[in-house]
Amino acid sequence: MDLLKDLQWRYATKAYTDKKVSGEKLDFILEAINLTASSCGLQPYRVFAIENKEIRAKLGEGSFNKQITQASHLLVFAAYNNVTTEHIEKLIKLVAKNRGVAEADLKDLFTKLDGYFNSRSVESNRHWSDKQAYIALGTALIAAANVKVDATPMEGFDPAVFDELLGLKDKDLHTTVILSLGFRDETADFLAAAPKVRIPVHEMVTMI
Ligand SMILES: Cc1cc2nc3c(=O)[nH]c(=O)nc-3n(C[C@H](O)[C@H](O)[C@H](O)COP(=O)(O)O)c2cc1C
Numbered sequence: 001m002d003l004l005k006d007l008q009w010r011y012a013t014k015a016y017t018d019k020k021v022s023g024e025k026l027d028f029i030l031e032a033i034n035l036t037a038s039s040c041g042l043q044p045y046r047v048f049a050i051e052n053k054e055i056r057a058k059l060g061e062g063s064f065n066k067q068i069t070q071a072s073h074l075l076v077f078a079a080y081n082n083v084t085t086e087h088i089e090k091l092i093k094l095v096a097k098n099r100g101v102a103e104a105d106l107k108d109l110f111t112k113l114d115g116y117f118n119s120r121s122v123e124s125n126r127h128w129s130d131k132q133a134y135i136a137l138g139t140a141l142i143a144a145a146n147v148k149v150d151a152t153p154m155e156g157f158d159p160a161v162f163d164e165l166l167g168l169k170d171k172d173l174h175t176t177v178i179l180s181l182g183f184r185d186e187t188a189d190f191l192a193a194a195p196k197v198r199i200p201v202h203e204m205v206t207m208i
Contacts, residue, residue: 003146008196010145012152013067013180015188021072021181025147029075029181032143036136040113042091044083044129045136046173048076048166059162067152071180076162077137078173079129083117126174133176140179150184153177 026049033047050056051073060068068074080087092110096103117125137153144151155177162168162175186192 003142006145007142009148010141010151011191011194011196013071013150013182013184013189014152014191015185016067016071016150016180016182017185019072019183021149021183025149026073026181028147029140029143029149033075033136033140036139038132038135039128040091041095042083042087042113043132044087045077045079045133045176046171047136048078050074050076055165058165060157061161063157065152065154065156065180067154067180067182068157068178071150071152071182073181075140075179075181076166077133077176077178078162078166078168078171079126079133079176081126081129081172081174082122083125083129085114085118088114088117130176137177137179144179144181149181151182152180154180 030047030049034043036043038044050059053069056069056074059074060066088110091113092103092106095101095109096106120128141151141153157175157178159175162178163173166175168174184192
């Protein structure tokens with residue numbers, strides 16, 4: 001029930017104060033992101049947590065989202081450009097290590113996953129990776145609300161600028177979506193006091 005209160009409390013913040021998010025709360029949100037479910041457990045994205053204001057000012061140049069610079073931190077969700085054999089090998093090694101299983105016993109899993117991702121186009125694998133990153137965005141939004149940190153999910157930015165400034169091409173990543181973190185400026189943000197706008201649950205949900 002408390003979770004529903006957190007979700008009522010949160011909103012896509014438009015104006016932030018100068019207050020910084022503590023390391024403890026930031027770590028909590030990042031840990032929650034890392035615990036996000038992902039298809040095949042591949043976690044096909046990386047997260048950049050940016051506090052540096054000069055870098056954020058450059059990233060936000062030309063964007064209508066002033067939250068990019070104004071907030072305390074910016075999280076950049078950057079998905080894989082493709083899913084490769086190397087990624088599958090890395091996952092298999094991690095499963096073997098964390099579950100105390102021999103890598104040889106995971107050969108079938110490796111063959112299945114490697115065959116699947118190799119049979120698809122680079123574009124499909126990239127799109128699939130983007131979708132996984134969006135799930136992590138959802139977790140981040142919930143985690144932030146849970147520790148009373150305000151947040152704004154954003155697609156209003158120039159991905160080419162982000163990719164260039166963060167050197168993502170060299171890492172075989174691309175910017176998918178971003179999330180600012182900080183604390184709402186209630187006097188400057190008319191949305192801080194605005195009621196939520198949602199369709200009724202019965203319209204959203206069909207019980208069968
Ligand atoms: C993927 C995604 C992209 C969004 N992009 C922006 C954005 O660029 N700028 C912005 O101010 N809000 C952005 N929003 C916020 C939505 O407008 C907001 O979540 C929606 O209106 C519902 O309101 P609430 O989150 O305040 O409850 C985005 C939300 C999502 C989920």
